[in-house]
Amino acid sequence: MTAAAQTAASTIAQLGEDFFQERDDSGCVAENGTFCFDWAVDNFDRYVTPLLQHLVLVLVSVVIGFAIAFGLALLSHRRRWLVPPITGATGVLYTVPSIAFFFLLLPITGRGFDTAIIALTAYTLQIIYRNIVAGLANVPESTKDSGRGMGMTDRQLLWRVELPLAVPEIIAGLRIATVSTVALATLAVFAGAGGLGEEIYADLTFKTNVVIAGGLAVLMAIAFDVLLIIAQRLVVPWRTVRPV
Amino acid sequence: MSSLVLASILDSFSGAIDFIFSQREATTGGVEVGGLGQVWELTKEHIKLSALALGAGIAIALPVGLVLGHRGRGELLAVAIGNAGRAIPELALIAFIVAFVGVGLLNVTIALMVLAVPPILTNTFVAVRQVDRNAVEAARGMGMTEAEVIAKVELPLAAPTIMTGVRTAAINVIATAAIAPLAGVVTLGDLILSRNVYGDEGVLAGAILVATLAIVVELGLAAIQRAVTPRGLKLQRAAAAA
Numbered sequence: 001m002t003a004a005a006q007t008a009a010s011t012i013a014q015l016g017e018d019f020f021q022e023r024d025d026s027g028c029v030a031e032n033g034t035f036c037f038d039w040a041v042d043n044f045d046r047y048v049t050p051l052l053q054h055l056v057l058v059l060v061s062v063v064i065g066f067a068i069a070f071g072l073a074l075l076s077h078r079r080r081w082l083v084p085p086i087t088g089a090t091g092v093l094y095t096v097p098s099i100a101f102f103f104l105l106l107p108i109t110g111r112g113f114d115t116a117i118i119a120l121t122a123y124t125l126q127i128i129y130r131n132i133v134a135g136l137a138n139v140p141e142s143t144k145d146s147g148r149g150m151g152m153t154d155r156q157l158l159w160r161v162e163l164p165l166a167v168p169e170i171i172a173g174l175r176i177a178t179v180s181t182v183a184l185a186t187l188a189v190f191a192g193a194g195g196l197g198e199e200i201y202a203d204l205t206f207k208t209n210v211v212i213a214g215g216l217a218v219l220m221a222i223a224f225d226v227l228l229i230i231a232q233r234l235v236v237p238w239r240t241v242r243p244v
Numbered sequence: 245m246s247s248l249v250l251a252s253i254l255d256s257f258s259g260a261i262d263f264i265f266s267q268r269e270a271t272t273g274g275v276e277v278g279g280l281g282q283v284w285e286l287t288k289e290h291i292k293l294s295a296l297a298l299g300a301g302i303a304i305a306l307p308v309g310l311v312l313g314h315r316g317r318g319e320l321l322a323v324a325i326g327n328a329g330r331a332i333p334e335l336a337l338i339a340f341i342v343a344f345v346g347v348g349l350l351n352v353t354i355a356l357m358v359l360a361v362p363p364i365l366t367n368t369f370v371a372v373r374q375v376d377r378n379a380v381e382a383a384r385g386m387g388m389t390e391a392e393v394i395a396k397v398e399l400p401l402a403a404p405t406i407m408t409g410v411r412t413a414a415i416n417v418i419a420t421a422a423i424a425p426l427a428g429v430v431t432l433g434d435l436i437l438s439r440n441v442y443g444d445e446g447v448l449a450g451a452i453l454v455a456t457l458a459i460v461v462e463l464g465l466a467a468i469q470r471a472v473t474p475r476g477l478k479l480q481r482a483a484a485a486a
Contacts, residue, residue, distance in 0.1 A: 032343075034344075091462075092459065094415070095415055095458050095459050095462045096455045096458060096459065097415075097418060097419030097422055097454055097455065097458050098419065099419065099422050099423065099433070099436060099451075099454070100419075100422065100436070100450075100451040100452075100454040100455040100458070101451075101455070102451075103436055103447055103448060103450065103451035104448070104451045104452065104455060106256075106444075106447070106448065106451075107252070107253045107256035107257065107448065108253055176330060179327070179330045179331050180330050182331070182333070183330065183331055183332055183333040183334060184333075184334065186333040186334060186335035186336055187334060187335055187423070189335070190436070190437075196333070196336075197333075197335045200333075200335050200336055200339045201335065201339075204338075204339045204342045204343060204426060205342055205343050206343065207343045207344060209343075210336065210339040210340055210342075210343045210344075213336065213339075214333055214335075214336030214337075214339060214340060217333040217336055218331055218332070218333065218336075221330070221331035221333075222331060225327065225331070
């Protein structure tokens with residue numbers, strides 16, 4: 001790279017860090033047009049890191065949320081009396097607004113990624129748990145009896161009959177949890193965990209910025225939804241369900 | 245966890261409680277902040293915004309859901325709106341209002357209404373479709389008009405599921421109302437978002453208040469849900485569970 005090119009590159013990098021300076025440079029940006037295409041092309045790289053952060057926030061929250069909810073569902077499967085208290089407890093976690101949750105955790109876990117993950121994970125539990133329980137409950141008694149008649153133990157019945165038949169409901173729950181978490185993770189900026197919300201919050205009044213960062217969040221939600229629908233069609237092509 | 249850490253956590257929370265009950269000078273100096281007076285003003289504004297948005301959402305989604313469900317039309321639309329609603333990023337929605345529409349109570353109410361409509365519409369549609377068709381046929385046989393069938397048979401039997409949608413909508417609306425101060429509506433979220441004015445204790449107080457408000461409203465709506473569930477449905481479910 002020549003010295004001149006190096007200078008140019010560093011200038012662009014500097015501009016990328018400062019909206020307001022940049023907004024004086026071109027007419028569209030100065031007038032805050034509906035969508036400044038040139039600015040978007042020049043500055044798209046600034047959204048890459050937040051996009052990846054956002055993706056990690058969603059994946060980690062949903063994976064941990066699924067692991068916990070799955071454990072709780074198995075725990076309450078043969079102990080039906082546990083279902084109401086678990087539904088109630090996860091319901092409270094679901095009800096507490098994420099933004100309040102972030103700041104309630106602040107004195108305990110501080111600002112950052114962990115705090116955002118805890119609050120976002122807590123939000124997913126209720127949705128995933130309820131759908132796994134509904135899926136297991138929908139397995140016909142006659143099917144279970146067939147399994148028992150073939151000599152299956154309770155454990156074999158659970159893993160080879162009940163859980164496979166509950167997959168549509170489980171994936172339906174994952175779809176809701178994932179799409180909602182993508183949307184909610186825009187608030188992770190308030191926990192100091194970055195993500196697309198950080199870019200939105202950086203300049204709420206700049207239309208192009210709001211369209212790009214908000215648009216990326218919506219696209220990510222759609223992408224996850226489509227992937228999970230495809231997964232469901234592949235795993236259980238014979239059945240579709242409505243989530244609860 | 246060491247006792248020192250625990251002490252500092254308790255200290256933060258007692259400071260936040262103190263903020264709710266007694267006034268102190270703002271971190272920026274000059275004005276008094278905190279205390280029950282200000283907390284009540286912010287709570288009222290939070291409730292007002294949420295109630296307006298939820299009310300408008302119900303006013304739109306309930307009749308549309310009832311009619312679509314009654315006719316069995318527009319299933320794709322009702323389900324698609326429900327899915328799309330979940331994908332709306334809360335912060336982007338408020339930013340959209342700020343950047344494109346303009347700040348103020350009316351605009352923010354409309355934005356939150358957009359969040360409230362999808363869960364209510366989808367749940368109403370699904371609830372009406374799930375009403376026993378024999379009950380509807382029996383009502384027609386008794387000479388009820390289509391409007392009477394909706395009002396006297398389908399709506400009561402669908403009420404519990406509709407209320408589930410209302411509860412989901414209320415949670416989303418109250419949560420998003422917490423970032424409404426970004427768009428010029430000063431709710432409880434102001435305590436959370438303006439740390440430079442209220443200090444750490446004010447921020448934590450805001451979080452406690454928003455969480456409490458959400459839980460209280462949720463409990464209230466759950467009680468309403470039980471109250472509007474027809475006695476026949478409760479008996480039927482009890483029999484099915486037994």
